[in-house]
Amino acid sequence: MKRVLSIAAMLAAVGVASAQTITTPADAFNAGKDFANTGKGVAGGKINGATGSNVLPYYSTTAPETANFQEGRNLIGGAGTNKQIQCETYKAPNAFQQQECDAVNFMSKNPTQRPKFTIDKQTDPILTGSKGVINNPGSIPGASTQQCRVERVKNPATYITETCTETQTLENLSCKRVLKVACDPERDGCDQGGIVPNSWAGDMATSFTPDGAGNYILQFGTIADNYWGGYGAVYDRNLTFDIRDVGLITRFALTRAAYDDWLMVKVNGTTVYVGPRGGDRLDVVQQCAWTDWETGQCAYYSNVVQYCATCFSGPELSTSWNFGLNIDVKPYLKNGSNTIFMRTVVAGGGEGAIQLTTRQLCPRNCYDQWDNSQCAPLEQRAQ
Known part of the structure; x- marks a missing residue:
């Protein structure tokens, strides 16, 4: 109580010293600023840890709540x-x-x-009053800032007169019959070796099996429940495989994603899927969850998921997602070694797996065929 009385007396003295005639809002503002500048040094100098135990009841540096801090890493x-x-x-x-x-x-x-409070765009005066300016922002009729308008532009027609002369000439012409190789139309639904068999290498379960309709299903990971744990825990997995000829592949699409809670998929470094909320990244970052009102500094940080530049969320979504997709990733494939990267973020318990549907061209039957397109017109003219 002594401390409160001493500060009050000091502020009263400052108030007397700063007394002045106030007739306008500007006078009031300047008087307040002078009062604050005069008293800030005196008041601030008396607020410190050394005097806290003398003037504040129950002041202590060993409060039981200090056990919750643990250098900012404890979940409070x-x-x-x-x-x-x-x-x-x-x-x-x-x-x-x-x-x-x-x-x-x-x-x-x-x-x-x-x-x-509910702001109604039909009745709120700020919104209704701005409609006229939005519809016709220009202050000068015909100005470039005015509402769009129709202008007619006339372009006169131009005429060109051309003449030609045709004569008949006699000449000796020769032609060639060309032997070409003709092949049956392309069809797909076969395994012609564009994707090298048994070239899969990954740090999760991998399978490559036919579906009976000409497609081969590449599955990376196990579709199950809660085989990973942690809060905001990140699980990165990689699958590599070889492609002998990208031209033989007619389809390579991400068709299923089963995970809990978050998933990102990249093909050769290009992000092709972020779920379940979309975005362009999937990172776990720390955000301040509680600020000490005395110091103004963050007292506790918690893990959050960042999935775009301004998109943040808590890790726990409490859902095992199983999405049917149709994302074409063939443009990101290349001849040689390819890598599929999968990142899963879980909270509590979670899992992650994907399926890709692939399809390749079938071998073609070819045969010889004579091309007489050069000689046929000459033969017709000679008749």
Whole structure:
């Protein structure tokens, strides 16, 4: 209490020293600024850790809550939830000690008790008043900033007169009959070796099996439930395989993704899928979950998932996704070694697996055929 009285007396003295005639808002602003500049040094100099134990009741550097800090790496969500439950029924022996639970109860109930406002675009004066400016922003009729308008441009027609002369000449002409190799039309649904068999190498279960309709299904990972664990845990997996001839491949598409909670797929370094919310990346980053109101610094960081430059979410989505897809990844393939990268982010428990549907050209039957297209017109003219 002595500390409060001394600061109050000091501020009162500053207020007297700064007294001046106030007649306009600018005078009030300048008076407040002068008051703050005069008193900030005096007040700030008396607020420090050395005097805290003398003037603040229950001040201590060994509060029980310090055990929750652990250099900023502890998960304090549970401690906060326990404090909320405890304060619902707790009654302190005096009003001073009751302030902590009063503040906790206020913050717990505040979101449901605060008034909510609805802005109607049909009646709100700010929105309705701006329609005229939006529809006709130009202040000068015909200006480039005015509303779009129709202009007629006339281009006169131009005429060209051309003449030609045709004469008949006699000449000796020769031609060639060409032997060409003709082949049956292309068809697919076979395994012609464009994808090198048994070239798969990955750090998860891999299978390459026919589906009975001419397709081969490449599965990377196991479609099961919760065989990985962690909160915001990242599981990176790679599958490599060889392609002898990309031209033989008619389809190579990502057709299924089964995972919990997040998944990203890359083909030879190009991102082809981020789910379940889309995006262009899948990273686990730390964000400040709680700020110390005394220091203004973050007191606790938690893991969040970033899936675009401004997109963040908690890791836990509580869903095992199983999406049927049709994403063409053939443009990203190449002859030689290819790599499919899969990143799964789980919270609590999770899994990750993908399926790709592939299809290749079938061998073609070919035969010899004479091409008489050069000589046939000459033979017709000679008749």
